Amino acid sequence: xxxxxxxxxxxxxxxxxxxxxxxxxxxxxxxxxxxxxxxxxxxxxxxxxxxxxxxxxxxxxxxxxxxxxxxxxxxxxxxxxxxxxxxxxxxxxxxxxxxxxxxxxxxxxxxxxxxxxxxxxxxxxxxxxxxxxxxxxxxxxxxxxxxxxxxxxxxxxxxxxxxxxxxxxxxxxxxxxxxxxxx
Amino acid sequence: xxxxxxxxxxxxxxxxxxxxxxxxxxxxxxxxxxxxxxxxxxxxxxxxxxxxxxxxxxxxxxxxxxxxxxxxxxxxxxxxxxxxxxxxxxxxxxxxxxxxxxxxxxxxxxxxxxxxxxxxxxxxxxxxxxxxxxxxxxxxxxxxxxxxxxxxxxxxxxxxxxxxxxxxxxxxxxxxxxxxxxxxxxxxxxxxxxxxxxxxxxxxxxxxxxxxxxxxxxxx
Numbered sequence: 001x002x003x004x005x006x007x008x009x010x011x012x013x014x015x016x017x018x019x020x021x022x023x024x025x026x027x028x029x030x031x032x033x034x035x036x037x038x039x040x041x042x043x044x045x046x047x048x049x050x051x052x053x054x055x056x057x058x059x060x061x062x063x064x065x066x067x068x069x070x071x072x073x074x075x076x077x078x079x080x081x082x083x084x085x086x087x088x089x090x091x092x093x094x095x096x097x098x099x100x101x102x103x104x105x106x107x108x109x110x111x112x113x114x115x116x117x118x119x120x121x122x123x124x125x126x127x128x129x130x131x132x133x134x135x136x137x138x139x140x141x142x143x144x145x146x147x148x149x150x151x152x153x154x155x156x157x158x159x160x161x162x163x164x165x166x167x168x169x170x171x172x173x174x175x176x177x178x179x180x181x182x183x
Numbered sequence: 184x185x186x187x188x189x190x191x192x193x194x195x196x197x198x199x200x201x202x203x204x205x206x207x208x209x210x211x212x213x214x215x216x217x218x219x220x221x222x223x224x225x226x227x228x229x230x231x232x233x234x235x236x237x238x239x240x241x242x243x244x245x246x247x248x249x250x251x252x253x254x255x256x257x258x259x260x261x262x263x264x265x266x267x268x269x270x271x272x273x274x275x276x277x278x279x280x281x282x283x284x285x286x287x288x289x290x291x292x293x294x295x296x297x298x299x300x301x302x303x304x305x306x307x308x309x310x311x312x313x314x315x316x317x318x319x320x321x322x323x324x325x326x327x328x329x330x331x332x333x334x335x336x337x338x339x340x341x342x343x344x345x346x347x348x349x350x351x352x353x354x355x356x357x358x359x360x361x362x363x364x365x366x367x368x369x370x371x372x373x374x375x376x377x378x379x380x381x382x383x384x385x386x387x388x389x390x391x392x393x394x395x396x397x398x399x400x401x402x403x
Binding site: 089094095175 | 232235237238258261262263264265266270272276277278279289290293294336
């Protein structure tokens with residue numbers, strides 16, 4: 001851990017009472033150990049927390065931000081492709097007398113259902129990923145952050161809706177003859 | 184029923200004007216079955232697209248049941264397709280993810296006719312011979328069956344006019360005869376006004392009257 005193989009790097013001392021820790025540390029320092037770092041377990045673990053690693057919090061936020069943007073773009077792009085593939089079907093609906101609002105309504109209902117299914121599948125996959133991580137790297141602690149579920153769900157839904165509305169509006173307003181000849 | 188006077192249609196393709204109709208005059212009575220024949224590029228499809236409100240004409244006049252299509256807005260033409268005109272296409276154009284029944288039902292839904300079925304229409308389904316195939320998706324139906332479903336969808340809202348654009352173009356001889364016989368029956372029994380585009384003179388013979396087009400004009 002400290003790259004000091006064969007040397008003593010850390011000594012753990014068990015104190016009879018938690019309240020005696022400051023007194024024990026003081027008395028140890030007075031016995032010639034003032035050049036050594038003597039810490040309580042709380043102080044020691046706080047040294048390896050994210051608060052003591054410079055820039056780790058902004059770095060984490062950047063990674064989360066990137067994941068959110070990439071997730072949004074993937075959902076947007078997928079819905080865009082799905083709607084574009086259905087241009088001919090939209091042309092058929094137009095020939096049957098469907099208004100742009102009717103066509104958009106169908107697309108948005110489908111998008112919402114697809115998004116809900118996608119979010120549920122994503123949540124289930126979270127547990128699958130955690131089980132896999134626990135199997136492959138048992139020492140690495142993992143945590144499911146439930147507070148992210150509604151946020152992630154909202155990102156997926158908004159991304160999908162924007163991804164569907166743009167080509168949906170375009171297709172619903174498109175000339176029916178052109179839409180019917182789309183392959 | 185349909186009164187067309189000096190109808191012209193010009194498409195603008197880039198900087199080029201393509202004249203599709205050069206002054207078509209035609210009158211169709213209610214309950215008539217008219218076949219429109221002519222070579223490719225003669226303007227048959229353009230005439231149908233205008234009649235069906237899919238594209239506006241450039242000039243002339245066109246009245247369906249007294250309503251002037253030239254003065255119609257986009258939403259009025261959408262309404263025309265919903266209530267007055269039914270389309271049958273060469274490629275059937277059924278929605279692949281829906282069953283035959285749902286393909287017919289969606290036309291009712293678009294027209295705002297939700298609710299219980301239409302007993303009179305059940306008779307039409309029997310006439311079309313598809314009442315046993317309604318729960319199949321288009322991919323499980325033969326070409327002839329798909330076209331019969333498309334005919335059912337086109338007439339489910341009792342349109343004043345049925346426009347059939349090469350309805351037998353993708354069918355073999357046997358299925359062509361079945362579909363043409365059904366169009367004839369719909370005209371005879373229900374007095375459905377039908378306009379049918381076809382290249383096939385044998386198919387045109389099923390109609391009451393044959394109109395010939397060439398170079399954007401009616402020649403006969």
